[in-house]
Amino acid sequence: MQNQLRVFFLLFALSAPAAFAQATGDLGLVVERTEGSLLVVDQSDRARIGRITGLGDLSHASLVYSPDARFGYVFGRDGGLTKVDILTQSIVGRVMQAGNSIGGAISDNGRYVAVSNYEPGGVRVFDADTLELVADIPTGSKTIGLVDIPGTRFVFSLWDDGETWIVDLSDAEPEITKITGMGANPYDALVTADGRTYIAGLFGDDHLTALDLWQHKPTPTPILEGYAAGREGLPVYKMPHLEGWALAGTEFVLPAVGQHEVLWVDARDLIQTGRTKTHGQPVFAIARPDGRHVWVNFAHPLNDTIQVIDTVSKEVIHQFTPGPGVLHMEFTPRGHEVWVSVRDAGKIMIYDTQNFEKLREIEALNPSGIFFTNRAHKMGL
């Protein structure tokens, strides 16, 4: 028995030392977009602790976590779905599930991983343990804005048809509810942090559309009418991300499409309450977890800068230049520090969010999205 144990542990120790007695609550993965790799990082040590390679095309990749904060499910733009183990720092499963995918989600119980596809369109659902296909939901359309909501459900929208579908996977057969009349060409969507309100951005209409998912039969409601006035038919340089409007106090903050400003929207009735002029065209407006400050980064060529806006005064209180190609920001769960991807500097930079001091730089290869494991516990990501 002791000999067997010895052999087992020796083998284990040599092949995957990092899996040893490692808590996962303060870890994270950073997408290295051009390398097809992920950096494994430790928030408490402000350090990189490993790298996982071989994930294919990771431009615009995103990922979600299993409920135990051990496995990451990575959605590559090339249609690859890769499961990685953050403890052993290795790939434990990979399927090419479509030709061109744009993101995914994990069900509230951690059993299902859903992927939203451009090519051939539709949504595919996989077993989170085995990556076996569980449900194939063709839509006849590019599918966007896929999110998870409570009750083993996913919600997504159809670019071509202006519909939103709710898929319930709590029973053996998927049950699909289709909501029509969402508007012309939804290009992205989000759900609020409580999983209640689904909001779709429209390419072909001058408003957004909201659904109250707590209603028995949710009805599309136009919000922020005139939001896109003056930019009809104009492509924007970079589509601001709708995913996760920042909740700051009693308002949401969101990047204004094609403008150098962020919009403030009352979180309860979704009516615009203000605007703040910004340095450039905002890409992400992310609230510190307590909502007191909002951090904003910008589109090319002004993407070397970050501005911090105070929620009470709605004024920019701090501006600085981390370096060329600021792509993403991720706060530690309770907001005392923020990690920033500076792609063209090849660095992640870590800042104290109270005094804005730089605490550390970490080398990374063209870093983009930063994903901390506490996302495992959040809805609608």
Next chain:
Amino acid sequence: MQNQLRVFFLLFALSAPAAFAQATGDLGLVVERTEGSLLVVDQSDRARIGRITGLGDLSHASLVYSPDARFGYVFGRDGGLTKVDILTQSIVGRVMQAGNSIGGAISDNGRYVAVSNYEPGGVRVFDADTLELVADIPTGSKTIGLVDIPGTRFVFSLWDDGETWIVDLSDAEPEITKITGMGANPYDALVTADGRTYIAGLFGDDHLTALDLWQHKPTPTPILEGYAAGREGLPVYKMPHLEGWALAGTEFVLPAVGQHEVLWVDARDLIQTGRTKTHGQPVFAIARPDGRHVWVNFAHPLNDTIQVIDTVSKEVIHQFTPGPGVLHMEFTPRGHEVWVSVRDAGKIMIYDTQNFEKLREIEALNPSGIFFTNRAHKMGL
């Protein structure tokens, strides 16, 4: 080298096998109050995976987690502060820091653990790594309602003096801000989940007092006046817990003191918006993480029952009897299941929150508080 490794891993394997490649995101600790022990549980497996003993008097014990979700800091009623390692399932530190303590908190950066004391009163702050005393803050009063807020700060109130103190530990010397005029005999307090609004319950006044901690100089504001009408000077059977008002949609839900009802309070202006009659005198009113349902348990002798209230209709939609002595409820982070301590049945019971089906029973010795590791990522607990 290989021999050394072998010896090391063998020793480790024999002394603490549970520490092996265990992610910590879905673990938890359950207080076994009369035994002075903690059950280590796994949410995904719906199972107990170990027990940590020797923690002293755990009646009314509570605990907080380190940012990596590895260490729990347990606040015993007897003044004991115990640090446990959930990976090795063992005590790694313990100090008797006072004669009689009533709870604690951990700073946003995970560096400091603060404990609030009845005897001798005051707050003591400990290094989270070593449990060495970092700051001793005498107050000349019983100290209650200790919470953490952003910026390495703690907030607490003084029973005897009706004051609230804010302690800032971000610099070498603690900086204390004292707010007077909170009202007569604050007995408990809470902070909202964003760390913004601190609310104290008063034993000697017919209202509660709120502080907006985002103000430069927070001013005490009476709220819910007349809340206690008719019960002046009457002791309540069991003081309902103020910690963590349940945010359900746009309202808070809280147990009404001494009444068989819960109160609904607008989350923005803190004005009462409704009441729901309940089976008994509520102890905890806890919102499912999405806020759609509120689960309520009750004081003796009606403490065998749980009611579930719908947030939209404010009506009781489900009632059941888990068994004698329902003491606490904890939702999985995304709310698909709930764990319930049923003390006198010697069991933890696990329910599906969508269809209310019982999924599992776990044996436990007089279980009370259930604490899942995702609490590591929340403010104000």
